[in-house]
Amino acid sequence: MRVTVLDHPLVAHKLTVLRDKDTTSPVFRLLVEELVTLLAYEATRQVRVEPVEIETPVTRTTGVGLSKPRPLVVPILRAGLGMLEGMTRLVPTAEVGFLGMARNEDTLDIITYAERLPDDLTGRQVFVLDPMLATGGTLREAIKFLYRRGAEQITCICLLAAPEGLAALEEELGDSEVSIVLAARDERLNEKSYIVPGLGDAGDRLYGVVD
Ligand SMILES: O=P(O)(O)OC[C@H]1O[C@H](OP(=O)(O)OP(=O)(O)O)[C@H](O)[C@@H]1O
Numbered sequence: 001m002r003v004t005v006l007d008h009p010l011v012a013h014k015l016t017v018l019r020d021k022d023t024t025s026p027v028f029r030l031l032v033e034e035l036v037t038l039l040a041y042e043a044t045r046q047v048r049v050e051p052v053e054i055e056t057p058v059t060r061t062t063g064v065g066l067s068k069p070r071p072l073v074v075p076i077l078r079a080g081l082g083m084l085e086g087m088t089r090l091v092p093t094a095e096v097g098f099l100g101m102a103r104n105e106d107t108l109d110i111i112t113y114a115e116r117l118p119d120d121l122t123g124r125q126v127f128v129l130d131p132m133l134a135t136g137g138t139l140r141e142a143i144k145f146l147y148r149r150g151a152e153q154i155t156c157i158c159l160l161a162a163p164e165g166l167a168a169l170e171e172e173l174g175d176s177e178v179s180i181v182l183a184a185r186d187e188r189l190n191e192k193s194y195i196v197p198g199l200g201d202a203g204d205r206l207y208g209v210v211d
């Protein structure tokens with residue numbers, strides 16, 4: 001498992017505004033999109049391309065195009081949905097599949113309540129979007145699910161991760177092909193398994209509180 005934390009002043013600045021409890025939902029949504037576009041630039045470094053012959057106004061030359069099958073982007077509902085626009089802005093021809101998962105806030109068990117993905121992901125490059133990697137339970141379930149379908153290379157784009165969640169994933173997926181790209185590695189989890197300093201409940205800040 002490879003973890004990359006994007007070290008860039010613009011990322012740090014946007015993240016600071018995102019963390020602020022007084023930042024409103026519309027601004028929060030905009031900042032998430034902008035941050036994801038910056039993270040996606042790093043996360044797609046290994047995206048598969050193939051040679052393409054083109055003619056410029058001056059001469060013939062060989063460039064590159066995205067290989068087929070196209071990369072598959074999988075936002076984890078709800079909060080990951082707020083990252084989709086920022087990702088597809090950078091990779092507009094990517095396919096998109098959906099996983100709906102929620103963490104039971106008392107037991108921390110993960111339930112998968114929705115799934116809309118190709119049955120066969122053999123050989124596919126998959127980009128998973130979820131802003132928060134707390135205990136790591138949600139990403140662990142998502143990654144196992146995608147591997148069972150045949151995914152070959154999985155890259156997770158998250159805004160924040162707790163060291164505890166990264167360690168748990170490392171223990172379970174250590175020698176796999178999974179990459180994780182982050183805007184920040186935070187300090188710790190609190191007694192409710194929220195990330196500290198964090199930004200609160202990402203889904204609620206994007207879309208409002210649900211019971
Ligand atoms: O690493 P974990 O301990 O599993 O926690 C992280 C998960 O918690 C949040 O989702 P949540 O369950 O709140 O669902 P939501 O997006 O619908 O708010 C977040 O978006 C992650 O999916």
Ligand SMILES: O=c1cc[nH]c(=O)[nH]1
Nearest residue numbers: 134194195200201202
């Ligand atoms: O800090 C956290 C932990 C889990 N889910 C969130 O949205 N935020």
Ligand SMILES: [Mg+2]
Nearest residue numbers: 201202203204
């Ligand atoms: Mg939530």
